[in-house]
Amino acid sequence: MSEQKNNKAARALPVVNARIYPKGGLDVLSRDEVARLKDASSGGMHDLLRRCALAVLTSGSASDDPRAAQELYPDFDIQVLQQDRGVRIDLHNAPAMAFVDGEIIRGIAELLFAVVRDLAYTAIELGPEYAADLESSAGLTNAVFGLLRNARLLQPADPNLVVCWGGHSIGRDEYQYTKNVGYELGLRGLDICTGCGPGAMKGPMKGATIAHAKQRKRRMRYIGITEPGIIAAESPNPIVNHLVIMPDIEKRLEAFVRLGHGIIVFPGGVGTAEEILYLLGILLREENADRPFPFILTGPTASAPYFEQIDQFIRLTLGEAAASRYEIIIADPERVAKQMIAGIRKVREHRIAQKDSFFFNWGMHIPFDMQQPFVPTHDAMASLDLHHGRKPQDLAADLRRAFSGIVAGNVKEDGMRRVEEHGPFQIHGDTDIMQALDALLQAFVEQRRMKISGQYKPCYQVVA
Numbered sequence: 307m308s309e310q311k312n313n314k315a316a317r318a319l320p321v322v323n324a325r326i327y328p329k330g331g332l333d334v335l336s337r338d339e340v341a342r343l344k345d346a347s348s349g350g351m352h353d354l355l356r357r358c359a360l361a362v363l364t365s366g367s368a369s370d371d372p373r374a375a376q377e378l379y380p381d382f383d384i385q386v387l388q389q390d391r392g393v394r395i396d397l398h399n400a401p402a403m404a405f406v407d408g409e410i411i412r413g414i415a416e417l418l419f420a421v422v423r424d425l426a427y428t429a430i431e432l433g434p435e436y437a438a439d440l441e442s443s444a445g446l447t448n449a450v451f452g453l454l455r456n457a458r459l460l461q462p463a464d465p466n467l468v469v470c471w472g473g474h475s476i477g478r479d480e481y482q483y484t485k486n487v488g489y490e491l492g493l494r495g496l497d498i499c500t501g502c503g504p505g506a507m508k509g510p511m512k513g514a515t516i517a518h519a520k521q522r523k524r525r526m527r528y529i530g531i532t533e534p535g536i537i538a539a540e541s542p543n544p545i546v547n548h549l550v551i552m553p554d555i556e557k558r559l560e561a562f563v564r565l566g567h568g569i570i571v572f573p574g575g576v577g578t579a580e581e582i583l584y585l586l587g588i589l590l591r592e593e594n595a596d597r598p599f600p601f602i603l604t605g606p607t608a609s610a611p612y613f614e615q616i617d618q619f620i621r622l623t624l625g626e627a628a629a630s631r632y633e634i635i636i637a638d639p640e641r642v643a644k645q646m647i648a649g650i651r652k653v654r655e656h657r658i659a660q661k662d663s664f665f666f667n668w669g670m671h672i673p674f675d676m677q678q679p680f681v682p683t684h685d686a687m688a689s690l691d692l693h694h695g696r697k698p699q700d701l702a703a704d705l706r707r708a709f710s711g712i713v714a715g716n717v718k719e720d721g722m723r724r725v726e727e728h729g730p731f732q733i734h735g736d737t738d739i740m741q742a743l744d745a746l747l748q749a750f751v752e753q754r755r756m757k758i759s760g761q762y763k764p765c766y767q768v769v770a
Contacts, residue, residue, distance in 0.1 A: 319378055319379065319401065319402070319403075320401075320402035320403075321379065321381070321382070321399040321400060321401065321402055322397070322399075322400050322401075322402050322404075322405050322408070323396075323397065323398055323399065323400070324396075324397045324400060324405070324410060325394060325395070325396055325397075326394070326395040326396075326397065326410060326415060326418070327392065327393070327394055327395075328392070328393055328395060328415075328419045328422070335386075335388065335393050335422075335426055336430070337388050338430065339426040339427075339429060339430055340386050340387065340388040340393070340426070342426070342429040342430070342433075343355050343386045343422065343425060343426055343429065344385065344386060344387075351425050351428075351429050354425060354534055355384060355386070355421065355422070355425050356382065356383060356384055357376070357534070357537075357538050358421045358425065358534060358537050358538070358551060359384045359397075359418055359421050359422075360375050360376065360379060360382055360401075360538070361375060361537045361538045361541045361542070362414060362417045362418050362420075362421055362537075362541065362542060362549075363382075363397075363400055363401045363403075363404040363414060363418065364378075364379075364401050364403065364404070364541050365404075365414055365417065365541045365542050365543065365544055373538075373719065373722075375401075375538065375541075376538075378401075379399060379400075379401055381398070381399040382397075382398065382399045382400055382401070383397075383398040383399065384396070384397055384398070384400075385398075386422055386426075393422075395418070395419075395422065413544060413547070416547070416549075417542050417546065417549045420457065420548075420549040420550065420551070421549070421551060423456065423457070424453065424456070424457065424550055424551040424552075425551065427452075427453065427456045428453070428551075428553050431449070431452055431453075431456075432449055432553055442674065443672065443673065443674040443677060446557070446560075446674070446677040447560070447564070447668075447672070447677075449557065450552070450557050450560050450561050450564060451564070451666060453550065453552060453553075453557070453561070454550065454561060454564070454565060454666070457548065457549075457550040458548075459529060459548060459550060459565065460565075460665045460666055461665055462664065462665055463664065463665070464654065464664060465567035465650050465653050465654050465657070465664050466495060466496050466497055466567065466650070467496070467497050467498075467499055467527065467529070467565060467566050467567050468491055468496050468497070468498060468499065468510075468566065468567065468568050468569070468570060468646055468650075469499045469500070469562045469565070469566035469568070469569045469570070470484070470487075470488070470498060470499070470500045470506065470507070470510040470569075470570050470571075470572065471500070471501070471506070471562075471569060471570070471571045471572065471574065471578055471581045471582075472484060472500075472505065472506020472507065472509075472571060472572030472573060472574045472578055473505050473506055473572070473573060473574025473575045473577065473578050473755050474503045474504050474505040474506070474507065474540050474574075474577075475505060475575060475754060475755055475756070476505045476506055476572070476573055476574065476755070477608075479606050479608055480506070480572065480573050480605060480606060480608075480609055481505060481506070481509050482509075482606075483509075483572070483604075483605060483606040483609075483637075483639070484505075484506045484508075484509030484510050484513070484572050485509045485510070485512050485513035486513060486639040487509075487510060487513065487570065487572075487604065487639040487642050487643065488509060488510030488511060488512060488513025488514040488517070489513035489514065489516055489517045489639070490513075490517070490639045490640050490642065490643035491510065491513075491514055491517070491642075491643050491646065492513060492514030492515070492516070492517025492518045492521070492523075493517040493520065493521060493643070494643055494647055495521065495523065496514070496643070496646070496647070496650075497514075497526060497527040497528070497529070498510050498511050498514050498527070498528055498529070499527075499528075499529040499530075499531065499562070499565060499566055500529075500530060500531075501530065501531060501532060501536070501540065501558075501577075502529075502530020502531065502532045502537075502540070502542045502543065502546050502549060503530075503532075503536075503540030503541065503542070503543060504540065504541075504543055505574075506572040506573070506574060506578075507530070507540070507543065508543035508545060509572075510570075510572075511528045511543065511545040511546070512545060514526070514528070515528075515545060526547070527547070527548055528545050528546050528547050528548065529546070529548045529549075529550070529565070530542050530543070530546035530548070530549045530550070531550055531552060531558055531561050531562060531565075532549070532550075532551055532552070532558065533551060533552045533553065533554055533555055533557070533558045534551065534553070535554075535555070535714065535718040535719070535720065535721075536555070536558075536717070536718070537551065538719065539717035539718065540717070554679040555679070555680075555710060556676070556677050556678065556679050556680070557677075559581065559584045560672055560677060562581075563585065563588065563667060563670055563672070564666050564667045564668075564670065565665075565666065565667070566667075567600075567650045567653050567654075568599065568600035568601070568602075568646050568649050568650050568653065569585060569599070569600070569601050569602070570602050570603075570604060570642065570646065571601075571602070571603045571604070571632075572604065572605055573605045573609045573612050573613075573755070574755060575750045575755035575756050576709045576712045576713050576716065576747070576750060576755075576756070577709070577713045579616070579709045579746070580706050580709035580710050580713060582603075582616070582620075582632075583702045583703075583705045583706040583709065584676070584702075584703075584706045585601065586620065586624060586628050586631060586632075586698075586699075586702045587676060587699045587700075587702035587703045587706060588670065588671070588672055588676070588699075589601070589631045590624070590627060590628055590631070590698050590699040590702060591671055591673070591699050593671035594670060594671055597656065597669065597670060598649065598652040598653050598656050599649075599653065599670070600645065600646055600648075600649025600650060600652075600653070601631055601632040601633070602632065602633050602634075602635055602642055602645060602646060603616070603617075603632055603633070603634045603635070604634070604635045604636065604638075604639075604642050605636065605637075606636075606637050607636060607637045609636070610636050610637075612749075612753070613634050613636070615745070615746060615749060616746070617629060617634060618742070619742050619743070619746050622738065622739070622742050623698075623701060623702075623705060623739055623742070624698040624701060624702055625698055627698065628698055628702070633645065657669075675703065676703050680707045680710055680711075682707075682710060682711030682714045682715070682721055682724070682731065683724065684724065684728050684729075684731055684732070686707075686711070687707075687708065687711045687731040687732065687733060687766075688731075688732050688733070688734060690704045690707055690708050690733065690734070690735070691704050691735075692704055692705065692708065692733065692734065692735025692736065692739050692740070692743075693735055693736045693739070694736055694739070705743075708733050708743070711731050711733075711766070712731070712747070712765060712766050715730070715731060715765025715766060716756055716765055721765070722765075725765045730764060730765050730766050730767045731765060731766045731767070732766075732767050732769050733766055733767070733768050733769065734769050734770075735770070736770075737770040740768050740769065740770040741770065743768055744768040747764075747766070747768070751764065
């Protein structure tokens with residue numbers, strides 16, 4: 307017992323109690339919204355608020371274990387209180403790393419306010435009483451639009467937003483390359499949107515900050531789009547100045563596509579593969595065949611084999627048509643930026659011709675089944691139809707779900723718990739697809755793309 311107490315004491319970190327008065331949109335929260343944020347019952351959101359707030363207050367953490375922050379700060383709590391003149395946020399036993407001389411760091415405070423704002427909006431606008439509004443594709447897209455508008459991300463300006471995808475667990479050379487690409491994008495006036503975490507999600511923003519400073523750009527957007535299951539494992543990096551928390555991974559993915567004007571993919575792991583397959587599942591649809599959307603896969607010279615393996619997997623499973631929708635550029639950040647600029651010009655021309663919005667891609671068709679949240683239970687993972695003979699876009703959607711389940715088993719608390727209780731997820735399919743999938747996943751493990759630290763124990767079994 308004494309040893310356990312000593313270990314707990316050794317893990318104890320400095321904490322702070324604080325009272326914060328948000329400025330801006332948070333001063334108009336309704337009493338109903340505040341009540342739901344305070345409610346710790348099964349229908350309330352207090353536990354979710356606590357976990358997301360703790361992730362923001364530990365921004366910059368190198369861990370990708372969603373339980374780590376909760377174990378380090380077990381007594382942390384947050385209370386949102388409605389006052390006559392606005393909202394008050396009380397923090398109890400908050401990480402001292404979020405404060406300087408007793409004052410919360412301004413950027414962290416802004417991200418904390420974003421957490422409260424988005425969870426309050428979700429509690430009301432996407433609550434059970436509005437479930438009927440989410441039973442159609444148009445209704446779900448409207449929900450994504452509402453969340454982004456509430457976060458003040460929809461700005462009527464020329465297309466200039468590049469979404470950057472890539473892994474949180476990448477090597478130093480790959481990270482430097484993402485910074486170099488971000489620098490070239492920033493020199494050309496492009497803003498950056500990522501999944502908000504470390505690694506390839508931070509590098510492009512860091513590179514762009516220097517370029518934006520050189521160009522004296524005054525209104526820079528470094529947008530981070532996350533969701534509750536991810537944010538605890540991938541805390542926002544310090545450069546993010548616009549954070550939005552979508553309710554689930556499907557709405558997060560749709561937000562990337564609706565908000566961005568082009569996508570760049572850096573080396574990553576299963577989460578990055580999930581994103582690639584999601585986008586291909588959309589671009590391969592007949593309704594989107596003529597819609598320009600620049601899609602570039604890029605990395606340093608050492609990452610060429612990684613992209614070759616990704617490319618081979620896509621050609622085997624989805625065919626040459628899928629491979630024609632993206633371009634692979636190796637070790638040439640300047641060319642990446644120039645190709646993206648050229649692609650975004652085509653996007654602008656197409657949007658004008660179609661009378662579509664610059665700030666929200668209404669015209670991209672996303673089918674209802676791809677918008678439905680996929681809950682990676684063992685039965686759901688085993689039931690995925692990973693066989694030849696299907697339409698490429700449908701196979702891409704199920705492959706995306708397979709990778710999504712592995713992401714959950716790796717870094718999401720609910721998925722990790724399912725694997726601990728029932729063993730690894732089993733993934734079934736045609737022999738050649740399973741062999742290619744197993745080889746790809748094994749390469750991710752060997753290249754340490756699954757986890758930042760610790761020995762990786764697979765949460766999956768591939769069964770031919």
